[in-house]
Every structure is written in C-alpha cells, then in structure tokens.
Amino acid sequence: MKTIVCIEPGVLEQRVVEKPSAHAGEVLVKIRSIGVCGTDIHAFGGNQPYFQYPRVLGHELSGVIDAVGEGVDLPIGASVYIIPYIHCGKCVACRKGKTNCCTDIEVLGVHRDGGMAEYLTVPSSAVVVTDGLDFNDMAIVECLAIGAHAVRRADIGPEDTVFVQGAGPIGIGAAQFAKSTGAKVIISDILEEKLAFCKDEYGLDGVVDATKDIHQQLSDLTDGEFPSVIMDCTGNVHAMESTFTNLAHGGKIVFVSVIKKQICFSDPEFHKRETTLIGSRNATVEDFEHVVQSLKDGKVKSGALITHTGKFSEFVDLFPLWANPDSGVIKAVIEMDI
Numbered sequence: 559m560k561t562i563v564c565i566e567p568g569v570l571e572q573r574v575v576e577k578p579s580a581h582a583g584e585v586l587v588k589i590r591s592i593g594v595c596g597t598d599i600h601a602f603g604g605n606q607p608y609f610q611y612p613r614v615l616g617h618e619l620s621g622v623i624d625a626v627g628e629g630v631d632l633p634i635g636a637s638v639y640i641i642p643y644i645h646c647g648k649c650v651a652c653r654k655g656k657t658n659c660c661t662d663i664e665v666l667g668v669h670r671d672g673g674m675a676e677y678l679t680v681p682s683s684a685v686v687v688t689d690g691l692d693f694n695d696m697a698i699v700e701c702l703a704i705g706a707h708a709v710r711r712a713d714i715g716p717e718d719t720v721f722v723q724g725a726g727p728i729g730i731g732a733a734q735f736a737k738s739t740g741a742k743v744i745i746s747d748i749l750e751e752k753l754a755f756c757k758d759e760y761g762l763d764g765v766v767d768a769t770k771d772i773h774q775q776l777s778d779l780t781d782g783e784f785p786s787v788i789m790d791c792t793g794n795v796h797a798m799e800s801t802f803t804n805l806a807h808g809g810k811i812v813f814v815s816v817i818k819k820q821i822c823f824s825d826p827e828f829h830k831r832e833t834t835l836i837g838s839r840n841a842t843v844e845d846f847e848h849v850v851q852s853l854k855d856g857k858v859k860s861g862a863l864i865t866h867t868g869k870f871s872e873f874v875d876l877f878p879l880w881a882n883p884d885s886g887v888i889k890a891v892i893e894m895d896i
C-alpha cells in the first residue's frame with residue numbers, strides 16, 4: 559500500500575509498504591479522508607514538541623472497516639472515524655477517565671505512525687461507527703473535539719464572555735462550541751479577512767485585531783470588565799502571556815495550544831484576579847460524541863471550516879503549499895484517490 563512519510567522537518571515522501579493486517583482486538587481501516595492539522599504542519603516545520611522522525615503523519619481520520627481481528631465484533635464495511643489517542647487504561651489519569659492525558663499516551667501520527675496511508679490498524683476501541691456524516695466531516699471530528707474539550711474544561715455558560723485567541727481551525731471550533739453554550743464570544747487573529755469571515759459565518763459577538771492594542775479592544779468590547787474566559791489557540795508565547803492581564807477578575811485561562819517555551823506571568827496579576835489556569839489536551843470519547851451530535855444537529859458547522867481539499871496522490875506537492883500561512887487554508891482535507 560502507499561503511505562506518506564515525513565522523513566525529517568520539511569521533507570515528505572510517498573513510499574510503498576506492506577499492507578497491515580488486523581491482529582486480535584484490532585480493526586483494519588481503509589482510510590477515506592484525512593484532515594490536515596496544525597500538529598501536522600508543526601511536525602513538518604520541526605516545531606512539534608512530542609514528535610519523532612521519520613513518521614507517517616495524519617491523526618484526523620475517517621474510513622471504512624476493511625477487516626477485524628480476533629475478538630472484535632464490528633461490521634465490515636461500516637463507516638468510522640478514529641479517536642487517535644491510544645491510551646493505556648491503567649494509569650493514574652486513565653483511572654479517572656482522563657484518557658486524553660494518559661501517562662503512556664500514543665497519538666497516531668505523533669508518537670506512532672498515523673493515517674496518511676491506504677490502510678491503518680488501530681485498537682477496536684479507537685474506532686466509532688457513525689452514520690449520517692460524510693467522510694470529510696468525520697475526518698475533522700477530532701479537530702472540533704479539541705475545542706469542545708477546552709470549552710468543557712472551562713465549564714462555559716451563558717453568563718460568560720469568552721475571548722478565543724487565534725482563528726485557526728482549533729480556535730474556530732472552540733469559538734463555535736463556546737457560542738453554543740449561550741456565551742458571548744469574541745475572537746482574535748492577525749488576519750483581518752479571517753475575522754470578518756468568522757464573525758459572519760459563526761455569528762460571533764466581536765472581533766479583535768491582534769496586530770493592534772488587544773487590551774484596549776477587549777476593554778472597549780466588555781465595558782472595561784474583560785473576558786471571563788480566555789482560550790488561547792495561537793501557539794504564540796506573547797499571546798499566551800498576555801492572557802494574564804487581559805482576563806476578568808475571577809476568570810479562567812485555558813491554554814489549548816502547546817508551545818516549546820516557558821510561559822512567564824506576574825504573580826500579583828495572577829493572584830488579584832484569583833485566576834484559574836487550565837491546560838487542555840486532546841479530547842475524550844465524550845467530546846467526540848458531543849461533536850458528532852452537534853454536527854448532526856447543525857449546532858456547529860464544518861462546511862465553512864474546510865477551505866481546501868486535495869487528493870492523496872498529490873499530497874506530497876500540496877502540503878508545503880498548504881503549510882504556508884499565506885495560503886488561506888483554514889482546514890484542508892485529503893481525499894483518498896488510490
């Protein structure tokens with residue numbers, strides 16, 4: 559079968575390898591659509607802290623069950639999406655249901671080979687049979703689940719004013735799920751056209767131009783009270799550090815994006831607000847189910863998120879173009895054509 563390998567930062571190569579087979583407890587999935595994620599772009603750029611090379615990228619995956627291993631009772635030919643976080647089920651986090659931050663977590667396409675391939679075997683617990691969504695939507699359930707998880711972590715409700723920093727696919731997902739709780743939602747970005755798009759498409763309450771004075775714009779939009787929740791989806795150290803002084807008293811900061819650097823903040827600023835600082839990593843099965851239901855109910859939209867699609871056979875050439883910030887890509891999806 560054909561697979562696409564990231565040999566080292568900046569180098570992708572199509573290779574032919576042996577088709578895997580499903581062992582006991584596993585499912586062999588014939589991949590149909592692959593979402594391209596910030597994680598893939600960071601890995602390609604050499605900026606993903608948990609990444610080892612060479613690696614087959616791709617963790618936003620949908621497909622059909624091609625074969626099952628011994629002891630697996632799932633229908634051949636069923637449409638599935640894949641939960642790409644393989645967890646141990648035994649560690650201190652897993653025992654509390656926090657499988658998203660398992661001490662031995664292996665994320666497909668990060669810690670072990672992912673799904674930029676014709677076929678992939680995964681534990682049967684990692685596939686969810688789903689009807690009523692197309693393969694491209696199913697491939698971006700994982701991306702939306704990151705935002706859904708972050709919103710759940712912050713326990714957002716109608717009384718909140720939420721400021722989402724960064725209008726990439728994760729930020730747009732987080733903004734949509736925050737909005738669906740009834741909260742007021744403001745989003746920022748450095749690209750003006752992205753902000754106009756988000757405000758119109760998702761009915762958000764305000765936009766902040768991140769190239770100008772963010773503190774002043776937030777003050778103006780909130781009558782000087784500032785947002786009660788700030789969700790950072792930028793992966794930018796300055797943006798992350800600015801959250802400590804842009805937050806309402808009694809508020810919560812959620813760091814959704816991950817960076818390789820140290821974050822510094824002023825303790826007096828942190829303490830006077832009685833700030834709650836929350837890390838948000840990956841998502842759990844509950845978040846995936848919430849996303850699928852929200853897509854089916856039309857509470858969140860995927861269509862406008864997927865700005866680019868391409869064919870698997872052309873991906874080695876397309877990806878460097880998509881990885882360029884000037885490409886206008888919000889979310890790209892690869893469709894299997896071989």
Ligand SMILES: [Zn+2]
Nearest residue numbers: 595597618701
């Ligand atoms: Zn992703």
Ligand SMILES: [Zn+2]
Nearest residue numbers: 646649652660
């Ligand atoms: Zn575990």
